[in-house]
Amino acid sequence: MTSAFPPIADSTASPEVCAVFDDIKKTRDTDYINNFWRVLANDPATLKRVWGGLKEVMAPGALDPLVKEMLYLAVSITNGCAYCSHSHAVAAKGRGMTAEMFSELMAIVGMANQTNKLADGYRVPVDERFENLF
Amino acid sequence: MTSAFPPIADSTASPEVCAVFDDIKKTRDTDYINNFWRVLANDPATLKRVWGGLKEVMAPGALDPLVKEMLYLAVSITNGCAYCSHSHAVAAKGRGMTAEMFSELMAIVGMANQTNKLADGYRVPVDERFENLF
Amino acid sequence: MTSAFPPIADSTASPEVCAVFDDIKKTRDTDYINNFWRVLANDPATLKRVWGGLKEVMAPGALDPLVKEMLYLAVSITNGCAYCSHSHAVAAKGRGMTAEMFSELMAIVGMANQTNKLADGYRVPVDERFENLF
Amino acid sequence: MTSAFPPIADSTASPEVCAVFDDIKKTRDTDYINNFWRVLANDPATLKRVWGGLKEVMAPGALDPLVKEMLYLAVSITNGCAYCSHSHAVAAKGRGMTAEMFSELMAIVGMANQTNKLADGYRVPVDERFENLF
Amino acid sequence: MTSAFPPIADSTASPEVCAVFDDIKKTRDTDYINNFWRVLANDPATLKRVWGGLKEVMAPGALDPLVKEMLYLAVSITNGCAYCSHSHAVAAKGRGMTAEMFSELMAIVGMANQTNKLADGYRVPVDERFENLF
Amino acid sequence: MTSAFPPIADSTASPEVCAVFDDIKKTRDTDYINNFWRVLANDPATLKRVWGGLKEVMAPGALDPLVKEMLYLAVSITNGCAYCSHSHAVAAKGRGMTAEMFSELMAIVGMANQTNKLADGYRVPVDERFENLF
Numbered sequence: 001m002t003s004a005f006p007p008i009a010d011s012t013a014s015p016e017v018c019a020v021f022d023d024i025k026k027t028r029d030t031d032y033i034n035n036f037w038r039v040l041a042n043d044p045a046t047l048k049r050v051w052g053g054l055k056e057v058m059a060p061g062a063l064d065p066l067v068k069e070m071l072y073l074a075v076s077i078t079n080g081c082a083y084c085s086h087s088h089a090v091a092a093k094g095r096g097m098t099a100e101m102f103s104e105l106m107a108i109v110g111m112a113n114q115t116n117k118l119a120d121g122y123r124v125p126v127d128e129r130f131e132n133l134f
Numbered sequence: 135m136t137s138a139f140p141p142i143a144d145s146t147a148s149p150e151v152c153a154v155f156d157d158i159k160k161t162r163d164t165d166y167i168n169n170f171w172r173v174l175a176n177d178p179a180t181l182k183r184v185w186g187g188l189k190e191v192m193a194p195g196a197l198d199p200l201v202k203e204m205l206y207l208a209v210s211i212t213n214g215c216a217y218c219s220h221s222h223a224v225a226a227k228g229r230g231m232t233a234e235m236f237s238e239l240m241a242i243v244g245m246a247n248q249t250n251k252l253a254d255g256y257r258v259p260v261d262e263r264f265e266n267l268f
Numbered sequence: 269m270t271s272a273f274p275p276i277a278d279s280t281a282s283p284e285v286c287a288v289f290d291d292i293k294k295t296r297d298t299d300y301i302n303n304f305w306r307v308l309a310n311d312p313a314t315l316k317r318v319w320g321g322l323k324e325v326m327a328p329g330a331l332d333p334l335v336k337e338m339l340y341l342a343v344s345i346t347n348g349c350a351y352c353s354h355s356h357a358v359a360a361k362g363r364g365m366t367a368e369m370f371s372e373l374m375a376i377v378g379m380a381n382q383t384n385k386l387a388d389g390y391r392v393p394v395d396e397r398f399e400n401l402f
Numbered sequence: 403m404t405s406a407f408p409p410i411a412d413s414t415a416s417p418e419v420c421a422v423f424d425d426i427k428k429t430r431d432t433d434y435i436n437n438f439w440r441v442l443a444n445d446p447a448t449l450k451r452v453w454g455g456l457k458e459v460m461a462p463g464a465l466d467p468l469v470k471e472m473l474y475l476a477v478s479i480t481n482g483c484a485y486c487s488h489s490h491a492v493a494a495k496g497r498g499m500t501a502e503m504f505s506e507l508m509a510i511v512g513m514a515n516q517t518n519k520l521a522d523g524y525r526v527p528v529d530e531r532f533e534n535l536f
Numbered sequence: 537m538t539s540a541f542p543p544i545a546d547s548t549a550s551p552e553v554c555a556v557f558d559d560i561k562k563t564r565d566t567d568y569i570n571n572f573w574r575v576l577a578n579d580p581a582t583l584k585r586v587w588g589g590l591k592e593v594m595a596p597g598a599l600d601p602l603v604k605e606m607l608y609l610a611v612s613i614t615n616g617c618a619y620c621s622h623s624h625a626v627a628a629k630g631r632g633m634t635a636e637m638f639s640e641l642m643a644i645v646g647m648a649n650q651t652n653k654l655a656d657g658y659r660v661p662v663d664e665r666f667e668n669l670f
Numbered sequence: 671m672t673s674a675f676p677p678i679a680d681s682t683a684s685p686e687v688c689a690v691f692d693d694i695k696k697t698r699d700t701d702y703i704n705n706f707w708r709v710l711a712n713d714p715a716t717l718k719r720v721w722g723g724l725k726e727v728m729a730p731g732a733l734d735p736l737v738k739e740m741l742y743l744a745v746s747i748t749n750g751c752a753y754c755s756h757s758h759a760v761a762a763k764g765r766g767m768t769a770e771m772f773s774e775l776m777a778i779v780g781m782a783n784q785t786n787k788l789a790d791g792y793r794v795p796v797d798e799r800f801e802n803l804f
Binding site for chain 6: 538539540541551568570571575576582586589592594595597598599603604606607608610611612614615617618619620622623624625626629634635636637638639640643644645646647649650651652653654655656657658659660661662663665666667669670
C-alpha cells in the first residue's frame with residue numbers, strides 16, 4: 001500500500017511543518033515522528049489543526065493518560081482502523097498497559113459490539129431511568 | 135418503537151429466566167432489571183449466555199470497573215447504539231464518572247473517529263516500530 | 269422525524285412512478301406500497317433503478333426466498349438501519365421466519381459482531397487454507 | 403501484519419487451552435485449529451467463553467448450519483472484517499455453499515447496504531404495519 | 537431523547553462560551569445557534585476546539601462551500617448520524633443544493649455503499665495503476 | 671489476498687460479459703477494465719446490474735462529474751473500503767481533483783466523522799428548523 005502522499009522527511013519540511021514536528025517531539029519526549037504526522041504534513045493546516053486538537057484532548061485531565069489511550073484504542077479497533085489500532089496499542093503499552101489489561105479491553109470491545117447489535121436488532125426501548133444523564 | 139418481542143415481566147418468567155434475573159439482581163445489588171434483559175429473555179439460551187459473558191467480562195480484574203464501563207460506553211457511542219450509550223453512560227456515572235470525565239471521554243471518541251478516517255483515507259503505512267505488541 | 273421528501277400518493281404519482289408501483293404490487297402480490305418506495309418516488313429514476321435491482325436480487329434462485337430475507341435482515345441490523353430492520357423482519361416473517369429462527373439469527377448477528385472485532389483487534393493473520401475460495 | 407500476541411502452538415498450550423482446542427477438534431471433526439483460536443488462546447478465559455458461545459450459537463437448531471454460516475459471512479463482509487470473511491466463506495463452502503449461492507449472497511449484501519443508506523438518508527418513516535414483529 | 541447535558545442558553549453562557557457563540561453568529565451571518573453547539577457548550581474547551589476546527593475546514597478554499605456541505609452530508613448519512621444528516625442537509629440547501637442535486641447525492645451514497653461491500657466481499661485486489669495518487 | 675473468484679480475462683469472457691466490458695470501455699473512453707469488474711464478471715447478472723446502475727448514477731446531471739467522484743470517494747473512505755478509496759481517488763484525480771482539493775476533502779471527512787460521534791454521544795436533539803428539507 002502506498003500512502004496518498006509521500007511522508008515528509010525532516011530535511012524537506014517547511015518551517016511551519018518543522019514547528020509542529022518539534023512540538024510533537026517535545027510533548028512526547030521522543031525524537032520519533034510517526035508516519036501519520038509525516039503523511040499529514042503534506043497539508044500543513046490539517047497537520048497543525050489535528051495535532052493541536054489531539055494534544056489538547058490527550059493532555060492530563062480528569063482521566064489519566066493510560067485510560068485515555070485505552071479509550072482511543074477501543075474506538076480505533078471498533079472502527080477497524082489498522083493504523084490507529086497499531087499506534088495507540090503501542091502508546092497504551094508505553095503508558096503501562098499490560099497484556100492482561102489489553103486482553104480485558106479486547107473482551108469488552110467484543111462484548112460491546114455484540115450487545116450493541118442485540119439491543120438494536122431486538123429494538124430494546126431505552127429505560128426511563130436511563131433517559132437523563134447529567 | 136416497539137421491541138421485536140415484548141419484555142418479559144417477573145410474573146411470567148420461566149424458572150430458567152428467573153434464575154438469570156436473580157443473578158443480575160444479586161451481582162448488581164439492585165432490584166431493577168433493565169429492558170435489555172427483559173427483551174432478551176424471550177430467548178432464554180441467549181439471555182443466559184450473554185449475561186454470563188457480560189458478567190465475566192465486566193468483573194473486577196486488571197482494569198477497574200469504572201474504566202471498563204467507560205470503554206463499553208466509548209464503543210457503544212462509536213457504533214451509534216442508542217440503547218447501550220444510554221445504559222452504559224448511567225452505569226459509568228454510577229461507578230463515579232463525573233461530567234468532566236464524560237466530556238473527556240467524548241472528546242477522545244470524537245478525535246479517534248476523526249484520525250481513524252484520516253489514517254485510512256491517507257493510507258498511512260504502519261510504522262515498523264508499531265508492528266509488534268506483546 | 270419528517271422524511272426528506274413527502275411520500276408520493278397514488279393520486280399524484282406520474283405514469284412512470286405508477287408503472288413501478290404496479291410492478292411492486294404485482295411482484296409482491298399485495299396492494300400495499302411501503303413508505304420506502306413512496307419516498308423514493310420523488311426521484312423516479314432512482315425508484316425504477318433500485319426497485320429493478322432489488323426485484324432481481326430477491327427473485328428465487330439458488331437461495332430460497334426466506335434465506336434471502338434473513339440475509340437482508342442480518343445486514344440491516346448490523347448497519348443499524350431501523351427502517352430496513354423493521355421492513356425486512358416483517359418480510360422474513362411473511363416468508364416463514366418463526367420467533368425461534370429470528371432468535372437464532374440475532375444470536376449469530378451478535379456473535380459475528382463480537383468475533384469480527386476480536387479478529388481485527390488481535391490482528392489475527394488469515395490462515396493459508398482460507399486464502400482461496402472458488 | 404503481526405498479531406497482537408503470537409499464536410499458541412499445541413506444544414506450549416496449557417491444559418485449559420488444550421481442553422478447548424480438543425473440543426474444537428471434536429466438534430468440527432478436524433485436526434486443524436485456525437489462527438483465530440490460537441491467538442485468542444493467549445487469554446484462556448476469553449478463548450473458553452467465546453468458543454463456548456460460538457459452539458452454542460452455531461449448533462443445529464431452527465436454522466440449518468449452512469444458513470447460519472451464510473448469515474455469519476454476510477455480517478462479517480458488512481463489517482469489513484477480512485479474517486472472518488475469509489474463514490466463514492470457507493466454512494460455508496464446506497457446508498455446501500456453491501459459487502452461485504455465494505454470488506447471490508453477495509448481491510444481497512450489496513443491495514442491503516445500498517438501501518440501508520437510502521432509507522436513512524431519505525429519513526423514511528417506519529410503516530405502521532412494520533411496527534410489531536412477534 | 538434527552539441530551540446528555542442540557543443546552544446552554546445565551547443567558548447562562550460563560551464569557552468563554554459567549555465568545556464562541558458570537559463567532560458562530562458572525563461567521564454564519566445568523567442569530568441562530570443550533571443545538572449541537574449549545575449542548576457542546578457544557579464543555580467550553582471542546583466547543584472552542586471543534587468550532588475552530590469546523591470553521592477552518594469549511595472556509596472557502598479549493599472546493600466551493602456547497603461542495604463542502606454535500607461532502608459533509610454524504611459522510612453523515614453513511615455514518616447514520618441523524619443530527620448531522622438533518623443539519624448539513626439544511627446547510628447544503630441554504631448554499632444552493634436543489635432537490636435534484638440531493639437526489640443525485642443520495643444515489644451516489646447508495647451506490648458507493650453497495651460497491652464498497654462488493655469490493656470487500658469479493659476481495660478485489662487493488663489495480664497496480666491505482667496504487668499511487670500524488 | 672486472493673480474490674473470491676479469479677478475474678475474468680477478455681479471452682475467456684462470455685458474450686454477455688464482453689458486452690458489458692465493451693460498454694465500460696466506450697463509456698469511460700479507455701481500454702482498461704479494472705479488477706472490480708473483472709472479478710464481478712464471475713456473476714454476469716450482478717456485473718450487468720451494478721455497471722448499469724453505476725453508469726446511470728455517475729452520468730452528468732445536476733452535479734458535475736468531479737463532484738460526483740469526490741462524493742463517492744468520501745463515502746468509500748468513511749466505510750474503510752481500500753479498493754474503492756484507491757479507484758475513486760484516481761478517478762477523481764482524472765477529472766481534475768488536485769492535491770489541495772483532496773486535502774480539503776480529507777479534512778471534511780475527518781471533521782464529519784468527529785462531529786457525527788459528538789452529536790450521537792451527546793444525544794443532541796434535532797432542531798425544529800432542521801426537520802423539513804424539501
